[in-house]
Amino acid sequence: MYLAKHFLLSFLFALFSLDFTVAQQQPEIIPIPTTYLLNQGEFQWDNKVGLVLENFPNQGNYLQQEALRLLNLPLQEIESVSKTILIRKVNDLKEGYTLDIQQNSVTIEAADETGAFYGVISLLQLAHASKEKNGKIILPNWKIQDSPKYEWRGIMLDESRYFFGMEKVKQLLDHMAYYKLNTFHWHLTDAPGWRIEIKNFPKLTTVGGIGNQSEPNAPAAYYTQEEIKEIVRYARERMIRVIPEIDMPGHATAANRAYPEHSGGGSEKYPDFTFHPAKETTYAYLSQILHEVDALFPSNMMHLGGDEVSFGNQMWPKDPDVLRLMENERLTDMKDVEDYFFERMADTLFRFSNKVLAWDEMASANLPKDKTIIFWWRHDKKEQLSLSLKNGYPTVVCPRIPFYFDFLQQEDHKYGRKWAGAYAPLEAVYNFDMDAFGIKKEDENLILGIQANLWTETVPNEDRFDFLMYPRIAALAEVVWSQNENQSYPQFMERLEVHLDKYKAEKLYYYNPFDPDHHPEPVYEP
Known part of the structure; x- marks a missing residue:
């Protein structure tokens, strides 16, 4: 009798000790919100529901467009109806939004346009995942309050x-x-091709835009300045800032094909890989390029690369102009020359009121802390993350494992990358934990957020693009937005299923973690 009673008490204690936030039913939203409560009742959304906009007309217009596109539901601005969706401004919210669904109303409240937009997104996701009854979308009466964990939530695309x-x-x-x-980090220049029109230097695209990773003579492909402006506008509507990357002083082969007079040489494997670090004409040339690029992007940030220069700086130690520069500026080695170059080009951006962004090789450079952001990418060099934080740089975390999306998703895939046998499955993306790096309490505010990078050496077509991006993008979103205590990989997978239906409807060639053979891995043939 005693043992039975003891067992019952132990069971009840264990039951009530469960983390209620994780154990309770979750709204069908990715990323999972900060707090949520399911009340009794439901809101039935049909074409008789009216949209009421006290504020935020752009977000209301976006809701109308997406409700029609995703849900096939017209939504009109009509106040004199029995059921309404209301979007309004409240000043007591610092960031984020609240979403309150009741029987006859849906209310989104936010202090600014960004918060209102994210409230709209959560409503659309709930509607997309909901059941239909008599031609009506049935929304459970959720009450949600939500805001992001990290300010920087990014994707980088190499084109x-x-x-x-x-x-x-x-x-x-x-x-x-x-x-x-x-944040959309747009890698527009590198060795294979230059992809952004520069009017002062047209050969950058007409010559430097020729070729790609596998076909050096492929027709020139690039974005005109008008196309750049359209993509920036489109992103702004979606609360996304676009940050261009103009890589230097390495990864410059495409630019040097167009204007070889600015080449600093390269190596046998990486010819004409660098810009010349000791010619004043090179600095003037690059400054003009950056001036045009700055005019196209209102983010007031530009990424200048700064990575892997040693792949192709073998001509620098033999160049009389470089040796003279080293003597005049008291530079001791090629890394000093590299940093000198980067600091000068950063000064150009500062004159345009831009922040300079750089890969973690620049964590040791002498750059102003309030105008610089470092991207830690070398997962095998944790000391570079420590150095960036020690030197006071705001830092974006994007380690190859697990945030390089060109890496394999499962062990038997053949055509992506591995690092010493490691790859980047969906679960590894989702379970990434900043706490594992032992960051000091006083340095935590320097971590701006997390970014995933899609490098495209093995991504020659859209099928492979889709296969590598989706659904890992959804796992990334929950890592960078949701609080740790709300995260649960099994529950994420439950919420993910409806998103795969959305990918299917959009004809994406996505990876299906529930059925890995649903879409076979696309072959990459260089």
Whole structure:
């Protein structure tokens, strides 16, 4: 009798000790909101529901467009109806939004346009996942309060190696918005091709735009300045900032094909890989380029690369101009020359009121802390993350494992990358934990957020793009937005299923973690 009673008490204690936040029913939203409560009742959404906008007309217009596109539901601005969707401004919310669904009303409240937009996104996701009854979308009466964990929630796309074009980029921006990601880092220049029109130097695209990773003579492919402006506008509508990357002083082969007088040479494997670090004409040339690029992007941020320069700086130690520069500036080695170059080009951006962004090789450079952001990418060099934080740089975390989306998703895949046998499955993306890096309490505010990077050496077509991006983009979203205590991989997988239906409807060639053979891994043939 005693043992039975003891067992019962132990069972009840264990039951009531469960984390209620995780154990309770979750709203069908990715990323999972901060707090949520399911009340009794439901809201029935049909074409008789009216939209009431006290504020935020742009977000109301977006809701109308997406309700028609995703749900086939027209939504008109009509106040004199019995059921309404209301979007309004409240000043007591610092960030984020509240979403309150009741029997006859849906209310989205936010202090600013960004919060209102994310409230709209959550409503659309709930509607997309809901059941239909008599031609009406049935929304459970959720009460949600939500705000992001990290300010920087990013995706980087490399279009130098393979060019995808405006419609594919817009499709990616649509999905970034759907997952509340807010930063599109656009890698537009590298060794294989230069992809952004510069009017002062037209050969950058007409010559430097020729070729890609596998076909050096492929026709020139690039974005005109008008196309750039359209993509920036489209992203802004979705609360996404666009940050261009103009890589230097390495990864410059495409630019040097167009204007070889600015080449600093390269190596046998990486010819004409660098810009010349000791010619004043090179600095003037690059400054003009950056001036044009700055005019196209209102983010006031530009990424200048700064990575892997040693792959192709073998001519520098033999160049009389470089040796003279080292003597005059008291530089001791090639890393000093590299940093000198980067600091000068950063000064150009500062004159345009831009922040300079750089890969973690620049964590040791002498750059102003309030105008610089470092991207830690070398997962095998944790000391670079520590150095960036020690030197006071705001830092974006994007380690190869698990945030390089060109890495394999499962062990038997053949055509992506691995690092010492490691790859980047969906679960590894989802379970990434910043706490594992032992960041000091006083340095935590320097971590701006997390970004995933899609390098495209092995991504020659849209099928492979889709296969590598979806659904890992959804796992990334929950890592960067949701609080740790709300995260649960099994429950994420339950919520993910309806998103795969959305990918299918949009004809994406996505990876299906529930049925890995649903879409076989696309072959990459260089």
